[in-house]
Amino acid sequence: MGIELSLAVVVALAFTATVVLFTISRDRVAGIAGIAFMAAQIAVAIQNVGGNNVLKYAVLGFCLYLVIVVVLRRGSDLPRGPILILFAAYLALLLLSSLVHPDRSNLSLYSGILISGLGAALIFAVMTSAERQWAVKGIIVIASLEAVYALLELAVGLPAIWGRALTADGAIESGGYNQIVSGLVRSQGTLGNPLTLALLLLFAIGFVVRGHGPTKLGSRAIVVTLLMAGCFASGSRSALFIGFLLIIFARQNRRWKTIFAGVASLAVIVLFAAATGFFQSAIVVRFVSGSSVTHRSGALDAVPGLLSLQNPLSVLLGNGYFSAYTLFGEGLLQEGHFYAVDNQLVMTLVEGGLVTLAVLIALCAMVWIALPANRPACFALLAFFITFDVLSWPFGVALFGLIVGLGASSQKGGLRGHRTRASLASTHERRLELVNASSVAELKQSHPRGLA
Structure with a gap:
């Protein structure tokens, strides 16, 4: 996309947003802005636009503009509480560490996570209950469209829009082989990475299984099946496993009945698989072994070295945002030529040290407690922390900011939340x-x- 077209797109979006957001009623502005914010984050993988910085900053500028409008019209509805403060502290600590270690970090990329994360948190924190329902349904619709495109990528070879074609031959340009079935292309949708696509689909599944999408059971089953098929197209083993757990355990009856039904269902499936010899098949061998599993276990193996071989300042405050590449070069992280930590907790230890890691863990715990009605969506996001550097990607931070915003405004139930002055x-x-x-x-x- 050329510079002229990029500028034309952002000008058109800003003009449309101005007309819409300043003419609609006050109690609807956050819902529309939230859908537009997340749609922009999903449609353009700003970390993968290459040298087209105009498009990257156009999208970030549009998202920042949405946040400013919402704050101007609904700033008085911002909830007072520790969740937003902790999230702001997490982002501030990353900035501080980056300023302390300018030779190791990359501050030019920090604006992407700051606007994406904090912007989503502020917009979703002021939404009314009705606005949250619209926004969540909008995300489910967008995720379903992404799943359709992912299946078309797999079936008829549609091109990867923002990323590179990820084939199954293990070539350097592929970023790894398909983790489920050998010979398949890993779909990415518009997110520029198979794992960010899988994260979006799982997040949507977490909402659908708790009744925030289609109301009829049959329609809900169709949407969940489509989203799970998209996870399969992404080639992510962890996504399929997490999605499977969501479907089994995320029922809306009493807790112990849910656990009993989930465990019983899982036991029946495991016994059937064992009786049919499924655990000895090539698919299962690939699922539980291989370089991907070894690489992720290597992230945990690196923790003792990160705590003992660095100076005290780096242990406490980390090395700054996007500093993992430096530590790979110093031999403190996994060996090989695949420069990804693939564990958000270890990545936080690398970038922000023990202090930032403690803040992140406390924040996740508070969000989990604040959103009992939407724990499947929280679980989908937080479970991905142990298999992917979620918060290294602007879209991942935006999704986390969404959950933080819901948690900040909700005492009981993620979609009921507080009631604004307008409502x-x-x-x-x-x-x-x-x-x-x-x-x-x-x-x-x-x-x-x-x-x-």
Whole structure:
């Protein structure tokens, strides 16, 4: 995409957003902005646009503009609490570490995670219950479209829009072979990476299985099947496993009944697989072994060295954002030519040290506690922390910011949340109308002729 076209796109988006966001009612602006924000993050993999910095900063500028509009119109609805503060502290500590280690970090990429993460958190934190429902349904629709495109990538060879074709031959340009079935191409959708695609699909599954998408069971089953098929097309073993757990355990009945039903279902499936010899098949051998599994276990093996071989400042505050490449060169991380940690907790230790890691763990715990009704979506995101550098990608940080925003505004239930001043005002007006109508009715009954 050329510079002229990139500028034309951002100008058109900004103009449309201005017209829409300043003309609609106040209690709808965050919902529309949230959908537009996440759609922009999903449609353009800003970390993969190559040398087209105009397009990258155009998308980030559009997202920042949405945040500014929402804050101007709904800033008074921002919840007061520790969750947003902890998230801001996490981002601030990464910035501090990067400033302390300018020779190891890459601050030019920091703006991507700052705008994506904090912007999503602020927008979703001020949403009303109705706005959250729209936004979540919008994300489910977008994820379903991504799943369709992923299947078309797999079936008819549609091109990878922002990434490179990831074939199954293990060539250097492929980024690795397919983790499920040998010989297949790994789909990426518009996200520029198979794992970010799988993360989006799992996130949507987490909402669908708790009833935030289609209301009918049959429609819900179709959407979940489509999203799981997209996970298969991404070639991610961990995504299929996490999705399988979500489907089994994320029922909406009592906790112990859910656990019992999930364990019983899992036991029946395992016994059937063992009886049919499935565990000795090539698919299972590939699933539980290979370079990918070894590489991820290598991230945990690197932790003792990160704590004992670095100077105290790097142990406490890390080495700055995007500093893992430097540590790979110093031999402190996994060996080989695949420069990805593939573990968000270890990556946080590398970039932000023990202090930032403690803040991140505390933040995840508080979000988990604040969102009992949406723990499947939280689980999908947090489970990916042990297999992928989620917060190294702007889209991953945006998705995490979304959950942080929901947690910040929710005391009980991720989609019910707090009620903004706008929604409270409209409710108060409706109550007054009902009281007045009731009073008039009583007067009519007591004085039928005088009010006739």
